[in-house]
Amino acid sequence: MLNANDQTDRAALRSPGHGLDPLLRMQELRRLGRLLVSYEAADFWEMDTQRLPAPLARLRRRARTFAEQHLRPRVQDLDAAHTEPGHLAAPARELLVQAGRDGWMTGMLPAPWGTANWLEMRYPTHLRFAIQVEELARVCGGQMLLLSAHQLGLAPIALSGDLGAMQRFFRPMTRDFLAGQPHLFAYAITEPGAGSDAEDGHGAAHNTPRVLARPVRGGYRLNGRKCFISGGDVARKIAVFAALEGEGFESWTCFVVDAGNPGLAALRTELKMGMRASSAAELAFNEAFVPSCDIVGGLRQGWALNRATLNASRYPVAAMAVGFARHACELAMAHAREQRLGGRPLLAYQEYQLQVAQMIAETRAMRALLWQQAQGSFQARQGESSLSKFHITDRAQAVCSMGLAILAEHGMAKHQGMEQVLRDLRLTRIFEGTNQINRLALIEDMPLAGSQQGCGGDLTISV
Ligand SMILES: Cc1cc2nc3c(=O)[nH]c(=O)nc-3n(C[C@H](O)[C@H](O)[C@H](O)COP(=O)(O)OP(=O)(O)OC[C@H]3O[C@@H](n4cnc5c(N)ncnc54)[C@H](O)[C@@H]3O)c2cc1C
Secondary structure (H helix, E strand, O other): OOOHHHHHHHHHHOOOOOOOOHHHHHOOOOHHHHHHOOOOOOOHHHHHHHHOOHHHHHHHHHHHHHHHHHHHHHHHHHHHOOOOOOOOOHHHHHHHHHHHHOOOOOOOOOOOOOOOOOOHHHOOHHHHHHHHHHHHHHHOHHHHHHHHHHHHHHHHHHHHOOHHHHHHHHHHHHHHHHOOOOOOEEEEOOEOOEOHHHHHOOOHHHOOOOOEEEEEOOEEEEEEEEEEEEOOOOOOEEEEEEEEOOOOHHHOEEEEEEOOOOOEEEEEEOOOOOOOOOOEEEEEEEEEEEEHHHEEOOOOOHHHHHHHHHHHHHHHHHHHHHHHHHHHHHHHHHHHHHOEEOOEEHHHOHHHHHHHHHHHHHHHHHHHHHHHHHHOOOOOOHHHHHHHHHHHHHHHHHHHHHHHHHHOHHHHOHHHOHHHHHHHHHHHOOOOOOHHHHHHHHHHOOOEEOOOOHHHOEEOOOO
């Protein structure tokens, strides 16, 4: 391995006018050679953006600008915030107002329900959302979740294909957001004792649902508890998945519960490890009446609606991880340029160059995988979305750990930002199904042949 003096020699070779300066020598190539090979330093973000179709490139640029202008100034305040259930910290409210007015809260839905740009609609929703989420996560995981968990709440209504429900729930929501009045939705599946089971069902057959719906005149009464519901205490509407009384998880039905329902209470919010700008609430339902017209997709359709929602929402979780890894790369590079060792910047040492190169390569490989998986089809597929989610969030953890190693003791300091990246990132390996559950989901999708014995059979699939 070269030491810092060797590196100085290498830098000298690259100084303008030196006989081995590659940029200079490349100019001596004939035109054809220069057309086929470039030695220009690359701005990877810019290159990736230019390679996107124009509507997606515009979306990416807009998302980055929004994140820099409106999330960046609130990072410190909102990462430190822990509010009482039902209370939005002032900076969080201001952010929601701004995001609503600018169309970010309604931008995945087409007119007349939302504000999606028609040109962007030519591309899969999960790809558009992934592009947006990466930019927000790069700046602040908590604020990203505050804005994005809302889309999860909208998803079962959109995926139900129920035009009446879309009209009834989406139009007032979009009107309010555009008028500067936050009108959040939340998504409630997790129950005390049924997290992974509720998400993928490997154990649901043996588990007892904790939120039950009892039929009464004109609708249903809900009883039980949900936990870890992002934004559940500040949402105006919550998509709650409940089993019909006397039946199991297979009877799950999606009820849209209004925040003003007298039978609904937000008991507490967690003091979380990361993504603190977004609350995780425990909700109690006590004889909460929901009229039949607020059932989405029909009775016993909840299990399918939940699976469909998670298939779509696992891509954005992978995108969060790409955003965190990118942030870690940026922090590590800035530190390695500024911090000096033996009179030279860390980045003058090959040891650090190797680490930074690895971080950049991993991050770009993650994004390439995600975009490749997400752009293939308008349908979100379980195998591809689960694979993206578990693999990318796991790799991002490795990248961010390398970033922390480069910052060393400075990485512990809150103002440096790296410790928040690590705290926020860790949660992506848990929600939308833990990474173990997502690995199982990938295998579950594979056709089995020649055996009735489950995954021990011949897997007739090429990878
Ligand atoms: C920040 C945050 C936000 C969240 N937001 C929401 C939200 O908005 N709405 C919502 O409904 N939920 C939400 N959740 C809940 C989240 O989706 C669950 O935490 C997640 O599904 C894991 O469930 P669990 O915590 O109950 O883990 P458990 O199901 O208790 O799992 C415990 C461990 O067992 C493993 N395990 C379980 N089953 C198997 C199996 N069959 N094979 C192998 N290993 C297994 C898991 O991988 C895990 O390591 C949120 C969670 C967090 C942390």
